[in-house]
Amino acid sequence: MHFENTLTFAQALDAQDPLKNFRKLFHIPKTKTGKEVIYFTGNSLGLQPITAKEAILQELEDWANLGGEAHFEGKNPWFSYHKLLTEPTAKLVGAKPIEVVVMNTLTVNLHLLMVSFYRPTPKRFKILMEGGAFPSDQYAVESQVKMHQLLPEDAIVEIFPREGETYLRTDDITKKINEIGGELALVLFGGVNYYTGQAFDMQAITKAAHEVGAVAGFDLAHAAGNIPLKLHEWNVDFATWCTYKYLNSGAGGTSGVFIHERYAYNSEIPRLAGWWGHDEKERFLMKKGFKHIIGAEGWQISNAQVLPMAVHKEALKIFEDAGMDRLWDKHLKMNAYFYFLIDHFNQSQAKIKVEVITPKYENQNGVPPNGVPPCGCQISLVVQNGGKNLYNFLMESGVSTGWREPEVIRIAPVPLYNTFEEIYQFVELLKAF
Numbered sequence: 396m397h398f399e400n401t402l403t404f405a406q407a408l409d410a411q412d413p414l415k416n417f418r419k420l421f422h423i424p425k426t427k428t429g430k431e432v433i434y435f436t437g438n439s440l441g442l443q444p445i446t447a448k449e450a451i452l453q454e455l456e457d458w459a460n461l462g463g464e465a466h467f468e469g470k471n472p473w474f475s476y477h478k479l480l481t482e483p484t485a486k487l488v489g490a491k492p493i494e495v496v497v498m499n500t501l502t503v504n505l506h507l508l509m510v511s512f513y514r515p516t517p518k519r520f521k522i523l524m525e526g527g528a529f530p531s532d533q534y535a536v537e538s539q540v541k542m543h544q545l546l547p548e549d550a551i552v553e554i555f556p557r558e559g560e561t562y563l564r565t566d567d568i569t570k571k572i573n574e575i576g577g578e579l580a581l582v583l584f585g586g587v588n589y590y591t592g593q594a595f596d597m598q599a600i601t602k603a604a605h606e607v608g609a610v611a612g613f614d615l616a617h618a619a620g621n622i623p624l625k626l627h628e629w630n631v632d633f634a635t636w637c638t639y640k641y642l643n644s645g646a647g648g649t650s651g652v653f654i655h656e657r658y659a660y661n662s663e664i665p666r667l668a669g670w671w672g673h674d675e676k677e678r679f680l681m682k683k684g685f686k687h688i689i690g691a692e693g694w695q696i697s698n699a700q701v702l703p704m705a706v707h708k709e710a711l712k713i714f715e716d717a718g719m720d721r722l723w724d725k726h727l728k729m730n731a732y733f734y735f736l737i738d739h740f741n742q743s744q745a746k747i748k749v750e751v752i753t754p755k756y757e758n759q760n761g762v763p764p765n766g767v768p769p770c771g772c773q774i775s776l777v778v779q780n781g782g783k784n785l786y787n788f789l790m791e792s793g794v795s796t797g798w799r800e801p802e803v804i805r806i807a808p809v810p811l812y813n814t815f816e817e818i819y820q821f822v823e824l825l826k827a828f
């Protein structure tokens with residue numbers, strides 16, 4: 396790709412962008428002086444779709460006019476509201492409709508999935524995780540292990556990058572899996588690491604886990620709506636993700652779950668049950684004896700969270716219209732443009748050096764069609780001496796980035812609503828720091 400370090404070039408890239416009109420579908424936050432914020436924190440909380448309000452109002456109106464009758468008589472009957480999300484969700488994560496359901500929230504779903512898929516025995520009881528996983532995942536896993544009367548220090552194995560390296564090598568992960576071998580019950584990894592932005596080779600990890608007889612589950616909080624996913628084809632056992640990051644469905648929003656088809660009919664798998672997971676035809680007979688729905692829906696516990704789901708429905712529509720292929724093409728171009736500008740920046744001055752700890756594409760043509768991307772939208776920057784000051788300076792200058800202790804500034808140019816010009820302006824601001 397040919398790039399130039401000028402504002403007019405960045406603007407030309409935006410003018411040619413086939414997705415340029417999607418930005419208009421979102422509310423862009425404003426600074427105190429009324430300027431549009433350069434919003435690079437879509438990895439943390441995605442922006443609000445303009446249609447979100449209307450979608451919520453529709454459900455409020457049905458509630459006002461119909462009361463409980465809206466379960467069956469509403470425009471979008473609440474009884475089956477979650478089903479409106481199934482097709483677009485399946486498409487987004489590369490699953491069959493029977494394999495996905497939207498319910499609860501992310502950490503809650505992690506717990507529910509571990510209840511079903513972490514079944515330690517005296518011989519096979521270990522869980523392999525990425526070192527320094529997101530705290531909620533660490534707490535969830537620790538507490539699950541303790542529920543089985545095991546000690547976290549015996550049961551949880553963390554894998555860290557090699558000395559002097561910032562991210563994990565796939566070979567080291569699969570080697571570790573083989574090493575733990577018959578003691579390994581579960582590999583629980585992120586799809587994309589929240590700190591470094593590294594995307595993991597989920598297919599290779601799953602294959603290695605299966606070869607030693609373990610289960611492979613993924614937390615896709617930073618992967619869903621960010622990188623292309625083929626969960627069914629990769630043979631992943633289970634996965635879950637939140638919808639308020641790249642999926643733009645609002646703080647505290649609902650969560651998605653994937654459970655591979657091979658478990659769909661299995662009534663032997665232990666699960667925490669509730670009436671919404673019960674066979675729909677008999678749900679209102681209020682009878683004794685739980686009979687699960689076939690597929691991921693059989694893991695539901697409670698009735699659908701209609702208001703957050705209304706937002707999610709709108710957000711998923713936008714993804715369907717944009718298409719993951721086009722989003723991914725734009726991501727590759729944005730990523731390459733960012734590196735082009737940051738290399739110029741590092742070479743042009745000696746005041747600060749911006750080091751990127753996120754794995755890079757090997758060349759600017761991105762990954763081969765079936766290759767594994769090294770990262771998604773997020774790029775994690777380390778600036779020696781004064782990273783936090785730079786973060787504050789950016790914030791005051793109308794750029795929203797994410798600070799993560801101890802030393803990382805995370806930026807996520809998101810193809811749905813960010814522009815090439817914003818990337819250009821970001822690097823210009825580094826010069827002014």
Ligand SMILES: *Cc1c(COP(=O)(O)O)cnc(C)c1O
Nearest residue numbers: 500501502529531589614616637
């Ligand atoms: C954002 C995030 C969470 C948040 O969990 P909630 O239950 O939605 O609050 C958990 N795990 C990871 C890896 C995350 O990135």
